[in-house]
Amino acid sequence: xxxxxxxxxxxxxxxxxxxxxxxxxxxxxxxxxxxxxxxxxxxxxxxxxxxxxxxxxxxxxxxxxxxxxxxxxxxxxxxxxxxxxxxxxxxxxxxxxxxxxxxxxxxxxxxxxxxxxxxxxxxxxxxxxxxxxxxxxxxxxxxxxxxxxxxxxxxxxxxxxxxxxxxxxxxxxxxxxxxxxxxxxxxxxxxxxxxxxxxxxxxxxxxxxxxxxxxxxxxxxxxxxxxxxxxxxxxxxxxxxxxxxxxxxxxxxxxxxxxxxxx
Amino acid sequence: xxxxxxxxxxxxxxxxxxxxxxxxxxxxxxxxxxxxxxxxxxxxxxxxxxxxxxxxxxxxxxxxxxxxxxxxxxxxxxxxxxxxxxxxxxxxxxxxxxxxxxxxxxxxxxxxxxxxxxxxxxxxxxxxxxxxxxxxxxxxxxxxxxxxxxxxxxxxxxxxxxxxxxxxxxxxxxxxxxxxxxxxxxxxxxxxxxxxxxxxxxxxxxxxxxxxxxxxxxxxxxxxxxxxxxxxxxxxxxxxxxxxxxxxxxxxxxxxxxxxxxxxxxxxxxxxxxxxxxxxxxxxxxxxxxxxxxxxxxxxxxxxxxxxxxxxxxxxxxxxxxxx
Ligand SMILES: Cc1cc2nc3c(=O)[nH]c(=O)nc-3n(C[C@H](O)[C@H](O)[C@H](O)COP(=O)(O)OP(=O)(O)OC[C@H]3O[C@@H](n4cnc5c(N)ncnc54)[C@H](O)[C@@H]3O)c2cc1C
Ligand SMILES: Nc1ncnc2c1ncn2[C@@H]1O[C@H](COP(=O)(O)O)[C@@H](O)[C@H]1O
Numbered sequence: 001x002x003x004x005x006x007x008x009x010x011x012x013x014x015x016x017x018x019x020x021x022x023x024x025x026x027x028x029x030x031x032x033x034x035x036x037x038x039x040x041x042x043x044x045x046x047x048x049x050x051x052x053x054x055x056x057x058x059x060x061x062x063x064x065x066x067x068x069x070x071x072x073x074x075x076x077x078x079x080x081x082x083x084x085x086x087x088x089x090x091x092x093x094x095x096x097x098x099x100x101x102x103x104x105x106x107x108x109x110x111x112x113x114x115x116x117x118x119x120x121x122x123x124x125x126x127x128x129x130x131x132x133x134x135x136x137x138x139x140x141x142x143x144x145x146x147x148x149x150x151x152x153x154x155x156x157x158x159x160x161x162x163x164x165x166x167x168x169x170x171x172x173x174x175x176x177x178x179x180x181x182x183x184x185x186x187x188x189x190x191x192x193x194x195x196x197x198x199x200x201x202x203x204x205x206x207x208x209x210x211x212x213x214x215x216x217x218x219x220x221x222x223x224x225x226x227x228x229x230x231x232x233x234x235x236x237x238x239x240x241x242x243x244x245x246x247x248x249x250x251x252x253x254x255x256x257x258x259x260x261x262x263x
Numbered sequence: 264x265x266x267x268x269x270x271x272x273x274x275x276x277x278x279x280x281x282x283x284x285x286x287x288x289x290x291x292x293x294x295x296x297x298x299x300x301x302x303x304x305x306x307x308x309x310x311x312x313x314x315x316x317x318x319x320x321x322x323x324x325x326x327x328x329x330x331x332x333x334x335x336x337x338x339x340x341x342x343x344x345x346x347x348x349x350x351x352x353x354x355x356x357x358x359x360x361x362x363x364x365x366x367x368x369x370x371x372x373x374x375x376x377x378x379x380x381x382x383x384x385x386x387x388x389x390x391x392x393x394x395x396x397x398x399x400x401x402x403x404x405x406x407x408x409x410x411x412x413x414x415x416x417x418x419x420x421x422x423x424x425x426x427x428x429x430x431x432x433x434x435x436x437x438x439x440x441x442x443x444x445x446x447x448x449x450x451x452x453x454x455x456x457x458x459x460x461x462x463x464x465x466x467x468x469x470x471x472x473x474x475x476x477x478x479x480x481x482x483x484x485x486x487x488x489x490x491x492x493x494x495x496x497x498x499x500x501x502x503x504x505x506x507x508x509x510x511x512x513x514x515x516x517x518x519x520x521x522x523x524x525x526x527x528x529x530x531x532x533x534x535x536x537x538x539x540x541x542x543x544x545x546x547x548x549x550x551x552x553x554x555x556x557x558x559x560x561x562x563x564x565x566x567x568x569x570x571x572x573x574x575x576x577x578x579x580x581x582x583x584x585x586x587x
Contacts, residue, residue: 013398013517014536036518095366096375118359121517125378126359130334130366139448140334142363145511156451159333160512161360162463164456168333170448180518181504181511222375222411226391228403234562239555242569249567250577253549254585256565260547262469262493262526263585 001149001172002056003045004114005079006102006132008035009063009070010122032066034073037117040178042077043185045115048149049078056080058109062090062101068201075196076188083109087205089213094221095127101216102128103135104209111173113155118143118177129177140175141168145182264295265388268350269318270341271301272361276308281356281466283316283424285417289354290317290427292383292390298322299432300344302337303329310434317427322347324437333448334360336441338367343439345372345412352390354383357416358465365414375407378416381523381544390415398517398540419466420523420546456510459487462496464513469495469526470545472515474538475502476531476552476571483509485575486530492582498522498542500532516541530571534559551575 015030042059049055059074059082061067071082085105093101106114114136119126126142133140141147144157145165153172158165160179188196206216214220238256242249257263267289271282278301289297299318301309303325310321322344328336341364345353355361357379369376380392381402389406392415396403407413464470471490473482483497490497497513504514515522517537527545532538534550534557542548543562550563551571560566567574 013540094375096369099370124521125376126362127366127376127378130363131370134367134370137444139444140363140367141448142334143359158454159360161453162465162512164454164512166333166450166454167452168448169451174448179511180501180514222369222407222409223377223405224408226404226406228396228401230401231395231399236561237564237566239560239563239566239568241555242567242574244569244573246569246573246575246577249551249569249574250581253551253565253567253574253578254581256549257493257526257582258585260526262547263582 001054001112002058002110003048004058004060004106004109004111005038005041005045005074006060006114006116007038007042007070007074008120009061009067010035010120013121032070034070035117035120037119037121037180038074039185040180040182041115041117042074042079043183044147044178046078047183052151058082060102060105061085062093062098064091071201072196073188075199075201076192077186078192079199081200082202084201084203085206085209086203087216089206089219090216092218092221093216094223095123095125095131096222097216097220099128099131099135100220101206101209101211102132104211105204106136107210113149113172114175116175116177118179129175133175136175138173138175139170140177141170142177144176144178147176147178147182265293265352265385266295266298266348266350267293267352267354268298268300268344268348270353270355270361270365271299271309271313272356272358273301273305273309276305278309278312279356279466280424281419284419284422285354285356286313286316286318287425287427288383288417288422292385294385296320298348298350300341302340307434310432314429314432315426316424317429318432319429321432321434322437323434324439326439328441328446331450332446333450334363334367335445335448337364338371339441339445340437340439341365341368342371343437347437351388352413352415354415354417357418362416365416369412369414372412374412374414376414376416377405377407379521380415380417381421383415383417389413395544398536399543418523420468420525461490462494464496464498465520465522467496467524469493470498470522470524471495471528471530472498472500472532473503473530474500474532475506477503477508480508482531485572488579489528489575492579492586495526500538529559530575532559533557534562
């Protein structure tokens with residue numbers, strides 16, 4: 001079985017972010033990391049790999065040349081190899097263009113299962129998994145908090161809902177996106193980090209996956225950002241020190257809630 | 264004139280609050296007809312209630328496939344609704360499962376998607392969406408380009424639902440042909456963990472949340488009492504969900520839900536950037552935290568420096584007393 005884990009290079013959320021002149025995230029100004037949600041998909045793929053003998057796990061990343069760091073990080077968890085799509089024309093891709101590129105990268109690849117994070121911490125669109133599934137014409141079991149893949153090619157997932165979950169069954173090939181509750185990701189081992197440096201990493205440009213510059217980046221995107229403006233920092237309101245009994249704090253809050261018509 | 268199709272979510276025939284808000288928004292910002300698309304068991308019942316919020320027509324598809332199989336039957340239905348209505352703008356509730364339906368439909372019909380709009384304006388035939396980016400530090404305006412169907416996801420509580428004074432919507436049964444692939448992912452079980460009677464967190468007007476400061480799972484009983492007194496939902500920080508005090512679907516933040524209620528009341532939450540990313544756009548923020556230096560105070564409209572176990576009980580008592 002061959003599992004693909006799409007992984008994204010994202011700016012660290014903990015860092016201050018800027019936008020560039022073309023209104024996309026300025027990826028050079030902040031430290032970039034592996035999208036946190038993609039650690040759960042990698043963990044889930046590794047657990048499947050470790051539970052049987054025939055599994056190969058491959059990372060797939062669309063991003064700038066520097067995304068190689070992110071791909072190596074992904075490999076350090078024990079994956080078998082990676083495909084990186086790098087081309088000047090992919091910069092500024094929206095969800096549609098990203099999914100188109102990822103799908104094109106898989107056109108000539110064998111895959112049975114694609115496991116991905118449910119969202120990226122920068123775009124936060126949650127669109128790419130379902131769009132990728134649509135381009136590949138396979139079912140998508142998204143927001144999985146439990147995943148079971150049978151030797152017979154059956155797939156069952158519990159999809160997290162607002163009040164619980166729904167269980168969905170399908171057969172491979174399929175896309176699965178996972179939420180945080182699915183597992184506790186491991187840390188890469190020292191051995192894994194060393195081995196990652198020697199794992200096969202194939203870098204391809206758009207032409208190599210049968211796309212032209214118009215299929216990706218701003219030209220290939222269906223959406224456009226017109227403007228991006230910082231919000232003025234919020235003015236903190238009153239701070240009331242309770243006297244230790246709770247009464248002072250409770251009274252201040254009640255007065256506030258009444259004034260704001262919440263009570 | 265730009266006709267707007269609104270994908271209406273409902274609970275067995277009762278439209279969700281967020282859908283009434285979106286219908287109102289479509290009626291207010293739009294210059295053409297508002298058409299509702301309603302799928303699944305009870306859709307016809309919901310269709311009777313969308314006229315009140317401005318829909319002149321409701322396209323209804325009640326087939327059981329809508330709820331027996333994941334996502335793809337609704338994709339076929341939404342495609343049929345777009346074709347039947349001729350609408351070029353589709354508004355939908357920015358909720359994960361709905362987002363899946365829209366994402367696939369957009370690829371199928373050659374559309375573009377802007378997710379998570381908090382404001383809308385119509386510029387000519389373009390729906391321009393305002394969305395919060397970088398966890399609410401910035402706002403951006405986005406639109407779908409070119410000759411594509413424009414799908415815009417609208418966040419709950421961005422608009423107020425208001426009766427349009429219009430009459431009932433004309434109800435039309437939608438003719439949907441399902442491709443064989445539509446039934447390849449079967450829903451075998453639906454588990455509703457809680458029947459707390461509380462509103463759904465993502466569309467609640469008031470959210471009372473708890474973090475590590477609660478100390479243990481029982482702390483959520485207290486948070487729940489406050490939520491019930493205010494008629495709100497219960498949320499949590501990752502520290503609380505990680506500890507297993509409450510299920511992950513209550514988590515608010517970067518790797519949980521993004522909410523923007525009218526009131527967010529945080530108890531025992533420090534306000535880490537990853538938490539703020541999920542609640543910063545709330546209209547009013549109130550805080551109870553015993554550490555006066557906690558970063559969450561910097562975004563609070565009112566902050567109580569105190570022990571939540573001391574402050575919440577008299578608070579609940581006073582609120583209940585005032586409610587009579
Ligand atoms: C990749 C990544 C993703 C993340 N995603 C999320 C996310 O989605 N959501 C999220 O919330 N976090 C997320 N986090 C975690 C985040 O960084 C913080 O660790 C977390 O939000 C802390 O939760 P907390 O505020 O409840 O706990 P703490 O930071 O420990 O704060 C507890 C607070 O409670 C106060 N307190 C203690 N006792 C009392 C009392 N008796 N009365 C009143 N106050 C009291 C303390 O003063 C303190 O301020 C993420 C982190 C990473 C790295
Ligand atoms: N540029 C990219 N390269 C590889 N995978 C991506 C990329 N962008 C998004 N993804 C995948 O799509 C998931 C959801 O991202 P998003 O739809 O942007 O919220 C991520 O967790 C990744 O698995």
